[in-house]
Amino acid sequence: MFRTRFAPSPNGPLHLGHAFAAVVAHDLARERGGQFLLRIEDIDGARSRPEFIDEFFRDLEWLGLPWDGEVVYQSRRLDRYIEAGEALKHMGLLYPCRCTRAEIAAAATGSGPDGPVYPGTCRGRAVDPEGAAWRIDMARATALAGPLTWVDELAGAQIAQPERFGDVVLLRKDLPASYHLAATLDDAADRITLVTRGADLFAASHVHRMLQALLGLPVPTWHHHALLVEPGGRKLAKRRGSPSLGDRRRAGEDGLALADALRAHRFPTGISLCGGLDSES
Numbered sequence: 001m002f003r004t005r006f007a008p009s010p011n012g013p014l015h016l017g018h019a020f021a022a023v024v025a026h027d028l029a030r031e032r033g034g035q036f037l038l039r040i041e042d043i044d045g046a047r048s049r050p051e052f053i054d055e056f057f058r059d060l061e062w063l064g065l066p067w068d069g070e071v072v073y074q075s076r077r078l079d080r081y082i083e084a085g086e087a088l089k090h091m092g093l094l095y096p097c098r099c100t101r102a103e104i105a106a107a108a109t110g111s112g113p114d115g116p117v118y119p120g121t122c123r124g125r126a127v128d129p130e131g132a133a134w135r136i137d138m139a140r141a142t143a144l145a146g147p148l149t150w151v152d153e154l155a156g157a158q159i160a161q162p163e164r165f166g167d168v169v170l171l172r173k174d175l176p177a178s179y180h181l182a183a184t185l186d187d188a189a190d191r192i193t194l195v196t197r198g199a200d201l202f203a204a205s206h207v208h209r210m211l212q213a214l215l216g217l218p219v220p221t222w223h224h225h226a227l228l229v230e231p232g233g234r235k236l237a238k239r240r241g242s243p244s245l246g247d248r249r250r251a252g253e254d255g256l257a258l259a260d261a262l263r264a265h266r267f268p269t270g271i272s273l274c275g276g277l278d279s280e281s
C-alpha cells in the first residue's frame, strides 16, 4: 500500500509552509490510491504542547486534508527507540559525547542537517556516559553498511553520503532518540512508502538511509518538496510575523480555497517556493 505522512512537531503552530507540506503529502496519497498518515513528532516533551496538537487537527480539517487511520504519537513509542539505541550500542557504533554547542561550533568542519558538523572530539575518548548524548561513529557505520543508494522522486537517484554530515547525535542526552533515529524508525513502523517532507531535510535522508541499512529496515522512496520562503529566501516562521493557520482560520479565511491556492502554487504576495525541484511553476 502506498503511504505518505505529514509529521509536524507540536512546538509551535502550523503556518503556510506546513499547509503546503500537508497538501503535497495528502494529494500524493490520494492521486496514487494510497493512504496519508498524520504523525505527531512530540518526542521532545519539554518543547511539545498539547494545545498545538489540537490546533493541528483543526487546521488539517479546515484545509480539507483528512488523514487515514489513527494519529501516531512519537511520545508513545519510546520503548522502540530505546531498543534500537541499545542494538546500535551493541554493534559498537555509538559513543557518548558531552561537548557543548559552543565547543562544537568552535571546532566544526562544515554544516549538516543538525547545524555545525561535529568534528569527532569525543570519539575514542573515555567519556562518562551518564547523562551524555550518544553519537554514531559514522566512519565505522558506513564501513559496516557498505555503499548505499536512495531515490528522491524529484531529484533522482542518490548515492548515500552520510559521512558528509559527521557523527550525528542518535540518542539525545535527555531523550532516547534524536530526530534522525525516531523519524527513521517511525517511517518503517508506519510502513511509509514515500517520505514526503521539505527540501531542508534532504541531507538528513542520507543519514536515514544508513540507519535503515544498519537496523534492517525497509527503504522507502523520498519526495523532498520545495519550501515556501519570504522575500530574501528565509523560511516562513511565526516569529517573523508569518500568520499561523489558526490565525487565518479564526479570521474567517476559507481553508479549502487556501489549499487549492497552494496546489496551484498561488501564494500570498512576497511568498515563493525555493530549494526544491518542484519550485519552477
Ligand code: GLU
Pocket (backbone or CB within 6 Å): 007, 008, 009, 041, 183, 196, 197, 198, 201
Ligand atoms: N517534525 C519535522 C518538522 O516539523 C518533520 C520531520 C519529517 O518530516 O521527517 O519539521
